[in-house]
Amino acid sequence: MKGTSKLSRSSATAGATGAMGALANAAAKPRRSAMPAKGRRSPTGRAAALRAASALLALAMLLGLAACGGGSGNTEQATATADAAVTTAAAGTAEASADSGAGAATEAGAATAAATVATTAAAIAATETPSGPNELTICLGGGANGFDPTTCAAADPGLMINLLYEGLYRYSATGVELAGAESVDISDDGLVWTLKLRQDAVWSDGVPVTADNYVFSVRRLVNPDVGSGYALAHGGFVKNAEACFNGDLPYEELGIRAVDDYTLEITLAAPCAYFNTLLAAMTYFPLREDKASLDGTGEWVLDPNTFVSNGPMKFVELDADQYLVLEKNETYYRRDSVNLDRLTCKMAADSNTRLALFNSGDVDFITDFPSEETEALIAQGLYHSAPALRSAYLYVNLEREPFNDPRVRRAFALCIDREFLSDVLLVGTKIPATAYVGMGFPGTSPDKDFYLESPRMVYYDPDEARSLLAEAGYPNGQGFPVLELPYRSATKDNGTVFEYLQAVWKDELGVESTLIPQEGAAVNLARDEHRFHFFLENWGADYFDASDLLSLHTTGHFMNYSNYESPEYNRLVAEAKDVVDNAERLGMLHQAESLLVEQDMAIIPMYYWVNKFVFRDDVLSNVHYSAEGNPYFADIIVSR
């Protein structure tokens, strides 16, 4: 309510200023405004009449303002005065000329606005309720056409999907915890997961959430007609997923079945200790067979009237690419722990626009902003961040001549001062990398972190770098080819990173490079065709296990743009999949990471990602983040 009052007050002031200007204007030229233009089609006459009308209007508005200062008792009076002004304005203009109909309409509109201002302000003055509904307004970048949990690959719609649905597990602050399932039973061979569903979970239309909903969702995931990019990346853990995807087996043969309404049995293709973290991903969220479409079209997620949700919020309103409204889902079984009553999400593709909306108070929370504003936002105490499970690293093109020598690759890696890059150049919005797998992945024992168990694999040592390059036959960079460095120009941080790399490699190693900033598709083409020496990429983990990141660089993987071919590495990553003992498995992954980075330097780790948020601590309280670095919007309490 306070937001409305602020808005109306400011427009009332603007109205008054404008009206006073008009008043002064009319007073300065009394003769012209007094002259009636009897049906004459003269522009001066028309303007004069308009000016007279606006003078009257100004008076009415001033009266209206005076009225709302007086409190609720005067509301009717203020409205009446403004109404009179409307009549006068319309009459005055009509007299002037028939042509000025449009002008009269505008004036009348202004008068009505003035009346509304007066009424609203007065009403607010009368009803100052201490606690209204808990409403949060946020601003995200993406369009609103990706709320399908099976296919969604974008970060911003993903935040909304996590509010609308709830899976068997949910992300907690440190990992995952049971959500839609009450208990889980894993067979001794690690292959069969039997999950007991909670019986009080219902969809927003009152229909209970049953095991069939989960079965349908996973079958839909591996259906090639739906076209999910995660069909096999996520669905592939389930037995027979690949055969179903290829059409060799019917979906009934997929390793997921409903034993009864509230018992779900999932059979895996291979034992997987971290399958529970995958069950928290949105690809495994339940879906209603009578609602979800069986092809890639997103129509069913765009109509709030037919959309059903089983998460903390429900879908109320959508104006494509403008805004989206979610409200508290009263059928959610944990509704008492949901603090937020209403979430409005505005869409703005430009990050400067988002920050301007935040600064003007139109939105309370934004996720992305122009990177060079970070320092000011930190100083104002508005900047918040949470580590995300995302690593940024450089692919090294192993096919191009000098880079087939590991000493050359190492020389380039050792020149990079990652602390300076992350803390100073990127204003602390990234965490400097010491290895490839970043923080947040479970280690060999539950209290340990995979990252903290790894040794420091990359560091800053330009002297060693120079001697390595000289050893490889390029003292001071003599005879070294000019490097080709394509990067995505849309992300401003990329420019900073590459201009820094260009300078350090020139200064420390004497190697020249050409920067090729391009838009996304062109850069991806250069990457796919291996037209680069170094290529900056970042990968966010889909599940909480180091194997997610490490599997990217096995031979034949589509993300292996370095063209890294190490039989030993492939063997370690592949064999780790079948090892049931977690400590032994992670030990193999540690070995693989050391091979990839320390020994072969097939990729050069740069920094770990953080998710950035801007909000006021005195407005938003109870803001927590999940282990993957996203806020729990439903928990937030807004106080204005």
Added chain:
Amino acid sequence: MRGEFQPDSELMKEYGLAPDDLLPASAEDKEATDQIRPSVSYWQDARKRFMRNKVGMAMLIVLAIIVLAAILGPMLSPYTYQSQSRDVRLGPSLSHPFGTDRLGRDTFTRVMFGTRVSLFVGVATSFSVLIIGLAYGGISAYVGGWADNIMMRFVDLMMTIPTVLIVIILSVATRDIFTSLLTNPRYAAIASMGSGLISILAVFSMFNWIGMARTVRGALLMNRSQEYVMASEAFGAKAGWIITKHLLPNSIGIIIISATGIIPGAIAMESFLSFIGLGVAAPVPSLGSLAADALNGIISYPLNIIVSSGLISMLMLSFNVIGDSLRDALDPRLRK
């Protein structure tokens, strides 16, 4: 000496003139006739007219200051446009008049170098367009006939191509070609200038000569049909003589005016391309890429966007105003 001229006595008789009536003019007489109006050349006249235009002169001074700063600024500055330091995002100070940028580079040096790049693109484009346009329009006008017809239809065809679109496509396409050419270490010096700049120049020259060719052809045709050219031809003057001594000097005004008109257009186009990331290759700055960078911190560091976009505006304004007053000065017939 006297007496070489012997007047016809019969004629004198016919007109009733005595021999004393026809005396050669004295030196004083000659001087008095000559000094009625001092001889003023075309260029002196033009300069006088130009200097009488106050707005034009003011803009010429503004432009002179910008050009001087762009030439001397990076030379006198202790920093280069690409020297990074650990002092990032500093505010304005004595050692950094406009502060430093996100990589610790001196913004003043970068802005001045960027102005130099923008000016270079403008002037170089204008120059290459002038040469292509002169050659094409000159040949078309002088040869005439079916050759003129074909050449002008080709120009019409070129005019139907949407320039902005083609410039964007070609600068992307040619940049790849230039980049792969320049990765050869032999051309490292040119490569450091940025393949973007070279492709921009090539593409601009490829598409801006059309208007120039038409202007040149029009001006030459107009003069070619004048009687003095016909007279010169009648006396047996060769084509080269007629072009260099008659046609070019009499069309130069119009040609200079259109050449000046190309500069602000090229500067605007280069700034636009650099702004959307298709122009000069980083770390080489241009006013457009500086403005694009400034957009990333417009609230915290407003000075950056004010300086870069202000300079673009001032350059465009001064070139346009100077072009206008040049037109008034060089071609008074075009006025009003």
